[in-house]
Amino acid sequence: MTGQGDLSDVGRRIEELLDLLGSMPDRRARQCAEELLRLVLDLYGAGLERVLELGCAEGAPGGPALLERLLDDELVSSLLLVSDLHPLGLRARVERVLAGVSAAIPDGDARLLELDEEHHMVRVRLLAPDGTVPEAMAARLRKLVEQAAPEIVAVEIDRPGTPVRLRRKEAVP
Amino acid sequence: MTPPEGDPGVTTPPTAAGDEGPLAVLRRIRRPPVRPRPGERCDLCDEVVPDDHSHLVDLQSRRLLCVCGPCALLFAGEGAGGRRLRAVPDRYVELGAEGLSPAEWDGLEIPVSIAFLFVNSTLGRTIACYPGPAGATESMLPLGTWEDIVAAHGALDALEPDVEALLVHMDRACQESFVVPIDVCYELVGHLRTLWHGFDGGEPARRHLDGFFDDLRARATVRPVAGEGARRVGNG
Numbered sequence: 298m299t300g301q302g303d304l305s306d307v308g309r310r311i312e313e314l315l316d317l318l319g320s321m322p323d324r325r326a327r328q329c330a331e332e333l334l335r336l337v338l339d340l341y342g343a344g345l346e347r348v349l350e351l352g353c354a355e356g357a358p359g360g361p362a363l364l365e366r367l368l369d370d371e372l373v374s375s376l377l378l379v380s381d382l383h384p385l386g387l388r389a390r391v392e393r394v395l396a397g398v399s400a401a402i403p404d405g406d407a408r409l410l411e412l413d414e415e416h417h418m419v420r421v422r423l424l425a426p427d428g429t430v431p432e433a434m435a436a437r438l439r440k441l442v443e444q445a446a447p448e449i450v451a452v453e454i455d456r457p458g459t460p461v462r463l464r465r466k467e468a469v470p
Numbered sequence: 471m472t473p474p475e476g477d478p479g480v481t482t483p484p485t486a487a488g489d490e491g492p493l494a495v496l497r498r499i500r501r502p503p504v505r506p507r508p509g510e511r512c513d514l515c516d517e518v519v520p521d522d523h524s525h526l527v528d529l530q531s532r533r534l535l536c537v538c539g540p541c542a543l544l545f546a547g548e549g550a551g552g553r554r555l556r557a558v559p560d561r562y563v564e565l566g567a568e569g570l571s572p573a574e575w576d577g578l579e580i581p582v583s584i585a586f587l588f589v590n591s592t593l594g595r596t597i598a599c600y601p602g603p604a605g606a607t608e609s610m611l612p613l614g615t616w617e618d619i620v621a622a623h624g625a626l627d628a629l630e631p632d633v634e635a636l637l638v639h640m641d642r643a644c645q646e647s648f649v650v651p652i653d654v655c656y657e658l659v660g661h662l663r664t665l666w667h668g669f670d671g672g673e674p675a676r677r678h679l680d681g682f683f684d685d686l687r688a689r690a691t692v693r694p695v696a697g698e699g700a701r702r703v704g705n706g
Contacts, residue, residue, distance in 0.1 A: 315499075332604070334499050335499060375491050378493075379493050447497055
């Protein structure tokens with residue numbers, strides 16, 4: 298089975314092939330390919346829906362606990378989004394990401410400040426334990442939000458004049 | 471490290487492909503992205519334009535350009551002058567009995583219940599487009615069909631190339647045809663694209679269509695296609 302890295306290559310290759318078809322003189326080439334993919338996705342989505350029903354419903358072998366584990370998996374979670382099968386709404390998905398990030402920085406701060414559904418934007422507070430916003434941490438958060446909430450086109454990281462650092466430790470040398 | 475104090479919030483542009491995960495491409499195909507429109511601008515002078523701005527058709531790229539009032543005036547009243555940028559007129563006409571018959575519609579071989587047809591002056595032929603999950607899908611008209619239709623409906627000869635369209639709505643309940651500004655057609659197709667679900671568009675897309683045609687019937691004049699189309703000041 299391919300790993301997540303190889304899968305990114307697959308995604309890129311699909312995009313390359315679609316662009317190639319799009320550059321052909323007959324515009325229907327790309328349209329046909331996209332329709333084909335959509336139809337295959339519809340079939341797979343229908344199958345995936347049955348899998349969830351059979352495995353994750355109340356009283357099913359895995360039950361809701363299995364669904365939780367599946368939602369924690371980046372790949373499965375993205376797949377559910379593609380097929381409109383993700384059980385959580387936009388806000389819940391964003392909050393789930395922030396809860397995960399927050400748990401990873403116990404003395405820092407990661408929380409949702411604002412979700413603007415009309416303009417597809419979120420504003421979040423993100424602070425490392427030392428009160429800074431490390432670029433790597435911000436990039437990771439943006440990537441996670443984009444994966445979990447593809448509807449969002451902009452992630453604004455709030456850096457207020459007086460940051461909320463209630464649980465901040467004493468300054469680290 | 472970035473100092474938190476006094477640093478304004480930072481907004482990221484959408485990340486480059488690959489960063490959004492391997493399935494992003496499939497997601498886009500199933501549901502093309504909705505771009506936010508925080509204040510559209512004039513494509514000619516970059517002035518901020520109101521929601522109900524005018525449009526020009528760029529005959530070379532076949533794109534619609536948003537334009538502000540003053541820029542729209544520059545191109546108004548030019549007619550089919552062979553220039554690259556053409557103003558979209560503001561004519562809404564319900565064709566009534568002059569519209570397409572169900573038999574003529576069947577001849578177009580369109581797989582859904584609506585389509586818009588317009589003369590592409592660059593290609594020198596008539597194009598039919600219909601809505602779908604990926605936006606407007608172009609359909610090749612069977613050879614000679616359009617010529618037969620125009621011969622039977624003289625009114626269609628007055629359709630202004632590139633900027634006006636014949637919008638046909640043909641299902642069990644409605645058989646109607648309108649002459650409309652072409653930007654209205656692309657706007658409709660754009661809306662339907664964001665609502666499209668499943669094989670036939672689904673209930674939200676149907677509801678949007680019902681509302682759209684109610685508005686169109688209220689707005690359109692019922693008269694033969696003839697005479698000068700007023701310059702556009704309507705919805706953008």
